[in-house]
Amino acid sequence: MSKVGETTLVLDLAALEHNYNYLRSKIKPETKFLGVVKAFAYGSDMVTIAQKLEQLGADYLAVAYVSEGVLLRKAGIQLPILVLHPLVSNFDDLITNQLEPSIYSRNILNQFLEAAKAQEQTNYPVHIKFNTGLNRLGFSETDVDFIVEETKRSECIKIISAFSHLAASEDVNERDFSLNQINSFKNLSNALMDKLSYQPMQHMLNTSGIINYPEAQFEMVRSGIGLYGYGNQAQVDAQLRPVATLKTIISQIHQIDANESIGYNRAFKSNKPIKSATLPIGHADGIGRQYGKGKGFVTINNKKAPILGNVCMDMIMVDVTEIDCKEGDEVIVFGHQKSAEKFAATANTISYEILTAISQRVKRVAVGA
The missing domain is CATH 3.20.20.10 (Alanine racemase)
Structure with missing residues (x-):
């Protein structure tokens, strides 16, 4: 999939076709x-x-x-x-x-x-x-x-x-x-x-x-x-392909000193120097507050970046201390590599909820037609 310059839900229509054909194969032709x-x-x-x-x-x-x-x-x-x-x-x-x-x-x-x-x-x-x-x-x-x-x-x-x-x-x-x-x-x-x-x-x-x-x-x-792309059973999930991939970018990177806090209510306080990245996606886009405080995570350059502190309305901050990244780099919230089911599980919920929560203000782009 191509890179994006803003928070985008990429819809893979080839994956939809694959899932349709797989499910069709499980029923009689008539x-x-x-x-x-x-x-x-x-x-x-x-x-x-x-x-x-x-x-x-x-x-x-x-x-x-x-x-x-x-x-x-x-x-x-x-x-x-x-x-x-x-x-x-x-x-x-x-x-x-x-x-x-x-x-x-x-x-x-x-x-x-x-x-x-x-x-x-x-x-x-x-x-x-x-x-x-x-x-x-x-x-x-x-x-x-x-x-x-x-x-x-x-x-x-x-x-x-x-x-x-x-x-x-x-x-x-x-x-x-x-x-x-x-x-x-x-x-x-x-x-x-x-x-x-x-x-x-x-x-x-x-x-x-x-x-x-x-x-x-x-x-x-x-x-x-x-x-x-979700079958509610691991063996079925393995046969299906997630249609939706939620992507965003890094807006800004901060060097955080020991004893500094991040975000509303100072919900995260560092005990050592770290590096954080701010992303243009928040609970108004469907990433609820339940994913904050280290429960949820995103993927940047194939590495896990936990969410720091409280999720804001339009932004989240993530820990990129151990990740080689820069402002403008692509971020994967969920998709093929990390499914919506796995992302949802970090907040003890299900794929249905996170998928249907994605706000209509998030840009949709269809590929694979």
Whole structure:
């Protein structure tokens, strides 16, 4: 990758293609593939990633909220888009932009039927979400008859899929729980389809589910974090390539004497002469204060540089005492050599959090197209 002159998130589209092909290789050729691009495509660039997935042959996309789907439509994305958490106030925009809602409760079903009727829709595609143990969103077994009755009573909507979500698909210690979820979903979706005159798709597997429970791939699978290079398991991570590399530069180097302090609240005090480097990235860019005080580190000229003191809003200071470097040199926060998962682990969190935290003010550059 080329060097940068400012804080930049470099997006490797060749890595995205590699990850997509790897995950595709784990499913049957006829199984549909849904790429999850919510939260700015896990903190990267939603439009760029969606365009690449469309080019690669993905069958579906998914976002969390209607506004995300609208942005994709405005960018010219034609793929079907599932909205995982649609809100009633956005139903008109959802229909106008031909987005497909997850219907997860009696209230949402009734409200969407009203919106579809008001816009004179016929057979508008919806996805029925069942709760099988995650206990976040979804219908229960006692709702099946209600779903069927309300759907048949109106020609406004058509159930295009039934789906659920695994709670611990990456955890081998929770295999029994995951298998129970899969069986519960089979029972719920079969009960639904037995009462319908047509057969909706079924989908349940996330990235770790694709790897660990291929027998439950049904007609479609959904992958989010795996597309971006993380598999929640070391052996899977080894097969994937991180898409995002966060880079910055050294703005200034300071010689710090013994007993001097660095940064706000004098959170770091030196007990010997050291050399520090100030970098133009801080908690407003997504590097939270939890990474300060020596927990997090960056890489400069292939050497580890721990963060000194508190993370500032726009800057961090790092220890470069043992590193041959100069102002303007490139700095790697995370990427191919040190993954976001490893960076996040220094603050006892996960790759999802650091990836999605990267501020929109950080420049995005796509390479490898």
